[in-house]
Amino acid sequence: MSNTAQSGGDARDDQTGRFVRQPNGRVRPLSPHLQVWRWHVTMLGSILNRMTGIALYFGLAIVALWLLALAFGQDSYDLFSRFSGSPLGLLIWIGLTFSLMYHLAGGVRHLIWDGGAMLSPKDATSLTWLSIGFGVVGTVAFWAWLFASGKVQL
């Protein structure tokens, strides 16, 4: 199968100067990217869901280290706890808590939409604000409780 460029009529139609050669060799208009769209909170919700998912992907490796430290006994667990309790460690854990809380709410949001409910722009917007709110408030409440109960200290 030849992969020659088919730059026929499309390229000559270019009135924007934004046509690009696609990986398959064809010349096509560049589709509008992030900066072209009018910002809307559902965009943020979707992007956050993907970003927190990626964070959790690598965060699970840290949880694996926790399990490893636990299986290796007191000394390795103390070492892991020292890192966990350090300012950098706490920052990572708080970030992962937010990722988990938001990804949970974002996932439920997605499941609601998959079920065909709350798809009007107004409902979709409120559902997105609700899931972001859950992520932020949940994370703050979780860590406020951990610090207040003295389980975690700086």
Place this chain on the structure above:
Amino acid sequence: MSKARFIKDVKVSERHGAGEWTAERLSALILVPLTLWALWGAAQVAGEGYEGATAWLVQPVNAALVAALWLVSLWHMNMGMKVVVDDYIHRPASRLTLLGLSSLFCLVLAAAGVFFIARVALGSEPMPAGFGV
């Protein structure tokens, strides 16, 4: 390609997209209660040290739920990373390599995690006991 099939005027996937779609939703649905439970469990284990953490994980219910959470999470995140890679990486060689690495990463974490959970839950001596050391 075989003739397109339709259910209620919706085109049925000609390859395997529908199965992946269902698996993503199913794993997400299972993870909702497990994640809430994990947050509760994490709050109990935080700051309790080695003794507290082992005492918690040695309980069969906790060990079983952690193992379930561990495996379903890895299943879910492997599928999630596949979507991300499919979206952004277009060169077939790079895409397949990354997908392979991601699956390998998840498989290694799955095996290692279940092994560590089982060691602690069964009350084994701290590692490397039992490895001839």
